[in-house]
Amino acid sequence: MDRYSRQVLVAGIGRSGQEKLLKSKVLIIGCGALGTVIANNLVRAGVGYMKVVDRDFVELDNLQRQMLFDEADVEKRMPKAIAAVDKLRKINSSVKIEAEVKDVTQKNIEELIKDVDIVLDATDNLEIRLLINDTCFKHNIPWIYGAAISSYGMTMNIIPKVTACFRCIISSLPAPGSVDTCDTIGVLNATTSIIASLQSNEALKMLLGDEDLNQELLVINLKDNSFYKIVVKKRDNCPLCGDGVLEFLDKKGPSEPIKLCGREMIQITPQRKMKVSLEHLKRKLERVGEASYLGYLLRFRVEQYELTIFPDGRAFVKGVSDKETARSLYAKYIGV
Ligand SMILES: [Zn+2]
Numbered sequence: 001m002d003r004y005s006r007q008v009l010v011a012g013i014g015r016s017g018q019e020k021l022l023k024s025k026v027l028i029i030g031c032g033a034l035g036t037v038i039a040n041n042l043v044r045a046g047v048g049y050m051k052v053v054d055r056d057f058v059e060l061d062n063l064q065r066q067m068l069f070d071e072a073d074v075e076k077r078m079p080k081a082i083a084a085v086d087k088l089r090k091i092n093s094s095v096k097i098e099a100e101v102k103d104v105t106q107k108n109i110e111e112l113i114k115d116v117d118i119v120l121d122a123t124d125n126l127e128i129r130l131l132i133n134d135t136c137f138k139h140n141i142p143w144i145y146g147a148a149i150s151s152y153g154m155t156m157n158i159i160p161k162v163t164a165c166f167r168c169i170i171s172s173l174p175a176p177g178s179v180d181t182c183d184t185i186g187v188l189n190a191t192t193s194i195i196a197s198l199q200s201n202e203a204l205k206m207l208l209g210d211e212d213l214n215q216e217l218l219v220i221n222l223k224d225n226s227f228y229k230i231v232v233k234k235r236d237n238c239p240l241c242g243d244g245v246l247e248f249l250d251k252k253g254p255s256e257p258i259k260l261c262g263r264e265m266i267q268i269t270p271q272r273k274m275k276v277s278l279e280h281l282k283r284k285l286e287r288v289g290e291a292s293y294l295g296y297l298l299r300f301r302v303e304q305y306e307l308t309i310f311p312d313g314r315a316f317v318k319g320v321s322d323k324e325t326a327r328s329l330y331a332k333y334i335g336v
Helices: 002-008 014-022 033-045 071-075 080-091 109-113 126-139 189-208 239-243 278-285 323-333
Strands: 025-029 049-054 096-101 118-121 143-149 152-158 217-221 226-230 265-268 290-293 298-302 305-309 315-318
Touching: 002 014, 014 189, 025 033, 025 109, 033 049, 033 080, 033 118, 033 143, 033 189, 049 080, 080 096, 109 126, 118 126, 118 189, 126 143, 126 239, 143 189, 152 189, 189 217, 265 323, 278 290, 278 298, 305 323, 315 323
Parallel strands: 025 049, 025 118, 049 096, 118 143
Antiparallel strands: 143 152, 152 217, 217 226, 265 315, 290 298, 298 305, 305 315
């Protein structure tokens, strides 16, 4: 309890509040600019259990804003969830922390959110947010939306059946290429840190049972230092709030290749659950190109392409801009 003494002194927390936090369970989806700050804040604040899920590995241009990583993680191409959890355990060894290196999909999200009190959105992806929205609605778990780009950011608490949902804000997915991304207009570390801190603060309030939660969509603009709130009402024709249609969770069919935000990279997900022996694959691939096994993942270079392969069979294909080429490289070297 000593390590939390300054927090316990804050009005409304006290020893009983801290004890509540120590029994709480949170899931953080995405461990980049928002996720590292949220995880850092919540582990230091003393949540009892934290699960961190991320599909990616650490790269040099992440270090400008992804606060738990360093150059050694880049060198080793550490999966972000594992690198983050290694640091978090050093910060507070009394928190039970788990890392999951995987892509969040409709097939695994219900298993991931099982038994948690709150979900924190730290993704950079609308489709995953819509999936979180459906799943949290179905299981009655509050989640906290956060997004940041350039010097703008926004966050909102989404409490199923109480507040408006994410689909009330965004009724359908925008066309690819029609929205700005951190790839096209960049992002400041102040924007991501502030949004993530607001998200973690709202998470603590929810876990403490504080009724004074943010009720609106909170928007910040660091260019002119404006903070403002937009009232979001449940939409009458929202398919989720209105009719309970779980369009994104119930979606059938294979996973499509995904173009990753921020990089010339495409993710290929295997159609069935698999476990790949990366050492075995390395021996196979080094006959045709340059392959190195880095402990958590395998890097393979051939021609102008680079493939990064995870033990669950997922791969990032670098050096391609179209999904078909990425898929055929995957089929050729890894198999389907
Ligand atoms: Zn809704």
